Amino acid sequence: MAHPDAVATGGTGGPVADPRRPPGALGGVVPRSALADHAAGSAHRPLRRDVAVRAGGRDGLGRGQRRRAGPAGVHPGGPRAVAARPGGPRRPRHPPRAPGEGRLRRVTPKKPGPAAATSREDGTTGRRRRFTRLLAATAVSRFGDGLHLTALPLLTATVTPDPTAFAGVTVAQTLPWLLVSLPAGALVDRLDRGRVIAVTNGVQAALAAALAVTVLSGGIGLPVLYAVAFALGCCQTLTESAAAALVPQLVPATALATANGRLTGADIIAGQLLAVPLAGVLFGAVHALPFLVDAATFAAAGLLLTGLGAGRARHPDSEPLASVTKDIAVGVRWLAADPGCRSLALVGALINTVLTGCFATFALFALRLLDVGDAGYGLLMGAVSVGGVVAGLLTGTAWRRGSPRLLLLLSLWVPAVACLAIGLTSSPLLAAAMLALIGFGGTVWTVVTITLRQAVIPAHLQGRVMSVFRLTSAGTAPLGAVLGALLVDSSGLRAPWLVGAGALVLAPLLAGPALRAVPEEASAP
Structure with missing residues (x-):
């Protein structure tokens, strides 16, 4: 549940495919494994947009270079090129000065703008801070998952002793992985992944709170249990898909294994070792209590990820969204x-x-x-x-x-x-x-x-x-x-x-x- 974008799109020793196509999309070309290219140390990575802009446009010059470029034979850093215009040559902004003659002027420091703040945030410290927030949110939300996954079968037993009802709850909890995982992956690639996790945690908090209120009111039934279990499973599927795709945006490639290990460890500790036994204790005290605590954990996880600012990782060419x-x-x-x-x-x-x-x-x-x-x-x-x-x-x-x-x-x-x-x-x-x-x-x-x-x-x-x-x-x-x-x-x-x-x-x-x-x-x- 690890990530600048350490990803690969093609090897350096073979034909270059359209980056929008998956490996093997070129007719007659059998792709090398992306893992093999990665192991060989090749630059098997998608070209980022900022690199593409700096590399130049259609004429090979960047935007700033095109402004300074002069006629053939004139270095862009040399004298300003004078373009032919109806009114004659452009008049210089300042009169010529003798060699060594300077010009004093007051330099007022500007306040750092959003771009500077973003640059600092994208540094090592900023990425470490954002991963720490993801790790904390993962532990808190997995604790909530463990609570409701354990308490839902116990709640079912208070509604009916029929074994088929227990099987129905299990099916409702696991069915989203078969029905929703593929569309969830497509949505994760379209949207801001940090925001996806924050919003789904908020939805889970609302679902758990509504279930707790229903239990307290005494109106719980199997249809409500099945619906809530399925909805929570859908949210969990979307959250885990977004978290796995988000880690490479927050962690350097050399730290992916460590980050994934910490996320997995937090998942096991919070969701299994702590939540499972506590869920039984809370349910024994008050049937609605596990779901109230569950709602609080999801709300806390959503707040931790609010404003994470990881952004979305669309294709560098920003092609129009397909279906x-x-x-x-x-x-x-x-x-x-x-x-x-x-x-x-x-x-x-x-x-x-x-x-x-x-x-x-x-x-x-x-x-x-x-x-x-x-x-x-x-x-x-x-x-x-x-x-x-x-x-x-x-x-x-x-x-x-x-x-x-x-x-x-x-x-x-x-x-x-x-x-x-x-x-x-x-x-x-x-x-x-x-x-x-x-x-x-x-x-x-x-x-x-x-x-x-x-x-x-x-x-x-x-x-x-x-x-x-x-x-x-x-x-x-x-x-x-x-x-x-x-x-x-x-x-x-x-x-x-x-x-x-x-x-x-x-x-x-x-x-x-x-x-x-x-x-x-x-x-x-």
């Missing part, structure tokens, strides 16, 4: 045409399928095979979060001092070994340690892959390509749950873990294009 469908198609084509990013998306889908299948029946595994009870099951799940927090804090340092390629391999092999050990053990302590390793490896994978994507995806495509990547990876969760249940029915509770370990061992083969493109040295990004 949302065409914008989405551009993101899909870009990801499909890049071998490195495409392989990362496929491996992400495999990991999500395996782990969803394993954890879909883990409650039964913990109760029957590990014999830990309800409290023990909660502690085991907490071990996953602890491993994720440690990974979030350490991955940035490991990126700078080690090899990104090695980190990517470890994020695949460590969960594979852990899944194998869990599938073979009956010890709660060993299972807890292995679950912490799964959380550690999963967070390393998240931080490394999002850092690589932010470094190579063009700034004006960040929202769209990220949303396609997220849909590809997260869209396999229902499939994983079904496969896990089928394996348990046919071969027992250990089967998903053992089969999943074998699948993860083979994952590096699927990740071959990405591994070949990922830099071995810690110098990039």
